[in-house]
Each structure stands twice: as C-alpha cells, then as structure tokens.
Amino acid sequence: MADTQKKNRENRQSLSESESKKILSVYGVPVIVEKIAKTKEEAVRLSKETGFPVVVKGLGAKLTHKTERGLVHLNLENEKAVTDAADAISQEAGNDLEGFLVQPFLTGRREFVAGMFRDQMFGPVIMFGLGGVFTEALSDVTFRLAPLSDIDIKEMIGEIRSQKLLGDFRGEKKVNMQAIVRTLKGLSDLSLADADIAEIDINPLLVQPDGNIIAVDALIVKGKTNEHMPFPEPVSPESIRFFFYPKPIAFIGATTTMGKWGHTLPTNTVSGDYKGEIYLVNPKGGTIINRTAYKSIADIPGKVDLVVVTIPAAKVMELIPQLQAKGIKDMLLISSGFGETGEEGKKLEKELVKKAKEVYQLLKTHFTVQYDEVGSIGRRYRRGDEVGIIVSVTVDFQTLQDNTVTCRDRDSMVQIRVEIKNLPETLKKLFNDEIEFNKAGK
Incomplete structure (x- = not known):
C-alpha cells in the first residue's frame, strides 16, 4: 500500500x-512524466529540459478546477511563453500556489x-x-x-x-x-x-x-x-427469483382501515390485475376487501412464494418460525420500530446485524454455515429445501438481551435457546448424538 x-x-x-x-x-x-518547479525561473529551465512544446500548470492542494481558473497553459513553444504562463498562474492562484507542474505537451x-x-x-x-x-x-x-x-x-x-x-x-x-x-x-x-x-x-x-x-x-x-463495510457475498439470481417474480403472495397485517399499508398494498395489487393467488392474514380473521382473511399463515391452504409484512417491528421476530414452518423463503418487510424511528431504532438494527455476524464467524470455523448477510434472517427453512442442513440458528432481539440464540431442528422443528458461548460445543454434541435435542438448551 x-x-x-x-x-x-x-x-x-x-x-x-x-x-x-x-x-x-x-x-x-x-x-504523465512531469517535473515540479518552485519558481518561474525553474519552470523555464525544466521546460527546456523537457523539450518544447510543454504544458505548465499551477500546483497546490487548494487549486481545483484549474482549467476553469486559467491555471493550465497548453502548447507553450518557447521560454517567453512559459514565463508569461507562470506570471498569469501566479496572479490567479495567489497564496494558494505551491509551485508549477511542467509536462510534455501530448x-x-x-x-x-x-x-x-x-x-x-x-x-x-x-x-x-x-x-x-x-x-x-x-x-x-x-x-x-x-x-x-x-x-x-x-x-x-x-x-x-x-x-x-x-x-x-x-x-x-x-x-x-x-x-x-x-x-x-x-x-x-x-x-x-x-x-x-x-x-x-x-x-x-x-x-x-x-x-x-x-x-x-x-x-x-x-x-x-x-x-468499513465488508463486501457482501454474491447472491445467485435463482435464490431470489420468487422475490421478484412471486406467484402466490400473502399480506400479513392486512386490514380494513383505509390509508394503512395493510389496506393500500393488497388493494393496489388486486386492482393492478395481479394474476397470482393473493392471501390476506389478520389474527381477527373475517373478510377484507371481499376476500377471506386467515388468522395465521398456517391457515393458508396453498403455497406462498412471498409475504408482504406490515406489522410492528416488535412482532416480526415472532413471525419467523411461522414462515419457516410454511416454507416461505422471501419476505418484503414494511414495518416500524427499526432505523426509521430514530437513533435508538438505528442502534437496535445495527446491534442485531452485528450479533448475527458474530454468531456466523463463531460457527463457520467449526461447521458448514449458511448465512445471508443481506438481511433475510432464517433464509433456509426446512430439510426438504436444503439437503444436509441439520440445524437452523436464529439471531433475534432476545439475543441482544441475554446472548442466546434459537436453535431449531430441521426435521422435528423443535427449538431451544442456547447461549452463544456454548453454541459450538452444544452443536458438536448434537451432531455426535451425545445429547437429545430438546435437552440441549432451555
């Protein structure tokens, strides 16, 4: 360097x-090969050494936009032309002038x-x-x-x-x-x-x-x-295809209240002549915009490619296990309570990402670890999705409070909380069948 x-x-x-x-x-x-002159006389001497025609420029850290200020003189063919150029540059640059650059005219x-x-x-x-x-x-x-x-x-x-x-x-x-x-x-x-x-x-x-x-x-x-922000790992186009070209969409947080995102987004999607299936989710159930509102994601009868989430940030983490159980891999989050709420929200958001990366670094020295560092937590959900994935590890807001993470068995979907400091050793015991999954944590 x-x-x-x-x-x-x-x-x-x-x-x-x-x-x-x-x-x-x-x-x-x-x-370009150039020479530095401290004085007008030296600029003339260096011009002769370089060979005419030459270019003479004003030199100085504060001298920007030189051409516009008349600090660049081109195609100078003799000593007098260099002297005149140096005089003009000195007058224009004033106290900011540190010297002259002499270059061959190319x-x-x-x-x-x-x-x-x-x-x-x-x-x-x-x-x-x-x-x-x-x-x-x-x-x-x-x-x-x-x-x-x-x-x-x-x-x-x-x-x-x-x-x-x-x-x-x-x-x-x-x-x-x-x-x-x-x-x-x-x-x-x-x-x-x-x-x-x-x-x-x-x-x-x-x-x-x-x-x-x-x-x-x-x-x-x-x-x-x-x-410094590390350059993110490349993401294959296939892994995010359903995010941009979903067929069935579920709106979580759908509402009858006009003006809210939970009403505006599904309404616009329907009126925009979207051809795929549209599901609405609201814990109260009932009917919203003349469509059945399911009380939970699990109640949706069909497959879902993308969920659009418009619930408060505090409830988003509770949603992750439901998405995992349904096999939903892509989520568009339109929520509040993170960076947009102010400095406290930004701090919380950064802490969560930082903690997730710490867990990733801790585990990758011992195991093969999948981590989507662009922000989609728990991106791979079921054993059927990724052969060889045994346990999913989720970093959530509780992690920031007690330094624990959620470990979820990819076959049974049983989940436990494990302290981060004990995570590598606990996973080794699980993989070696030295301990039962439901007894490995709390």
Whole structure:
C-alpha cells in the first residue's frame, strides 16, 4: 500500500496533483512524466529540459478546477511563453500556489475519465467513461462496486456508448485495452487499501496516437468516510427469483382501515390485475376487501412464494418460525420500530446485524454455515429445501438481551435457546448424538 499518510502530512483534504499521481502510479495507473518547479525561473529551465512544446500548470492542494481558473497553459513553444504562463498562474492562484507542474505537451483526439467515490451504503464505486469536456455534457459513464473482477471491468468497458473511440480512430490506433484494465483494477485496489480516500478523479485519461493511455490530470481527495463495510457475498439470481417474480403472495397485517399499508398494498395489487393467488392474514380473521382473511399463515391452504409484512417491528421476530414452518423463503418487510424511528431504532438494527455476524464467524470455523448477510434472517427453512442442513440458528432481539440464540431442528422443528458461548460445543454434541435435542438448551 502506498504511504498516503506521509503524502498528506499537513492533513489536507485534497492532495496535490503531483502527490495524487505518485500514489496512482504505484497502483498501475499510467501517469504523465512531469517535473515540479518552485519558481518561474525553474519552470523555464525544466521546460527546456523537457523539450518544447510543454504544458505548465499551477500546483497546490487548494487549486481545483484549474482549467476553469486559467491555471493550465497548453502548447507553450518557447521560454517567453512559459514565463508569461507562470506570471498569469501566479496572479490567479495567489497564496494558494505551491509551485508549477511542467509536462510534455501530448497529442491525442480521444479522452476518457476514470475515478472512484465512496457511497454511504455500498462503499467504493469505480467509474469509467467518456472524458474531457464531454464528461458532464454527454454523461457516457458506467459504474461498478469495488472490488472489481475481470468480468466487471470487461462489462464496464463494453457499456459505454462511445465504443467507436476505443477502436482505430481518425488515423490513431485502437486503445490499449490492457492499460484500461490495469487502471480500473488499480483504482479498485487503492480504494480498498486506503479507506481514508474519499474520491479519485482522473480526467482526462488521454489516448495517444499509438493507442496507449496516460493520466494527464488527477486528483485524490481524502476525508472522513464510513466505517468499513465488508463486501457482501454474491447472491445467485435463482435464490431470489420468487422475490421478484412471486406467484402466490400473502399480506400479513392486512386490514380494513383505509390509508394503512395493510389496506393500500393488497388493494393496489388486486386492482393492478395481479394474476397470482393473493392471501390476506389478520389474527381477527373475517373478510377484507371481499376476500377471506386467515388468522395465521398456517391457515393458508396453498403455497406462498412471498409475504408482504406490515406489522410492528416488535412482532416480526415472532413471525419467523411461522414462515419457516410454511416454507416461505422471501419476505418484503414494511414495518416500524427499526432505523426509521430514530437513533435508538438505528442502534437496535445495527446491534442485531452485528450479533448475527458474530454468531456466523463463531460457527463457520467449526461447521458448514449458511448465512445471508443481506438481511433475510432464517433464509433456509426446512430439510426438504436444503439437503444436509441439520440445524437452523436464529439471531433475534432476545439475543441482544441475554446472548442466546434459537436453535431449531430441521426435521422435528423443535427449538431451544442456547447461549452463544456454548453454541459450538452444544452443536458438536448434537451432531455426535451425545445429547437429545430438546435437552440441549432451555
């Protein structure tokens, strides 16, 4: 990992262009060879060493949007042009100027953009697309979550509309695709290696006539980011098919009270000409919107692919065993009492997820464990659903109170409460038939 802490000794939010490029080069991003001048005279000397024509830019951590501010001077062909450019940059930048960047003036008809930003929910997001002055005008960009796989990168490159610019173009050779792959992979690796980096912007990523790409301008912004969130395990499309394409649906918490979710959702589904079976569940039974209301999920006569739950959060955990018994694998929860109720609800929600992951980590070193960390508790319910699943372990709100979990035999559906600290040993005894299930806990 590049030592970005040393690069940012002054605790600045933005790194300078030169500092940014040094870090990016460590991660395989091809960057332009440039020299730093502290004075106007040094800029002239370095320009002569580089060879005319050159580009001179203002250097400073606070100097952003350089082109718009007139801090970038292109195609300077002699010493006087460099001197005049340095004077203009000094006047515009003022006290924010830390020096000058001297670069060779490169030609190329095609410009791309690449970068990274951190989403509050999903973490680092990698971007690639058409760059230069067309970035905002045409919005021809694509995104993927880090870490990037080879397939992700291939798809990103294939998704932009400006595909013709990647091939032979007006006398210039096709783009070096491996260089683009290395650049996007480097951004992905850097975003995971340094959680303090909030944003990376490479624009333009210039395509030279020979097809090679080079980062002409770059910026890294450091700032406060959310605590690290592990990238979720991939979920197979088949495992969530019924969530998006359910046939029989059950609305739990259906009500005759207009305006409540329990009335609005089933009403809209019926009026929307839904073709599958619709079941309504209310503990009082009776009739709702001219349909039979069942007192419990168990009373529903047929199979259910998806349940839509509109009951209070405090009662949701009591519902899980009923869903398991019915073999229902997908639930859409529209409830209250969690994060939307305020800080206390958010805290409770985070504690529940944290505890579930702790139990998962504890067990996976001893057993084969299935855990759906996207939030669907008890996703696999009966032995008939998953051959080889012996015991289900459920983390619920009681877990937060007494550090116990529910263990449920997948054949008999008998359930017990077991202390988390005793869980691995208890399960070993159960699997070795050293203890009866109903006597293994309380």
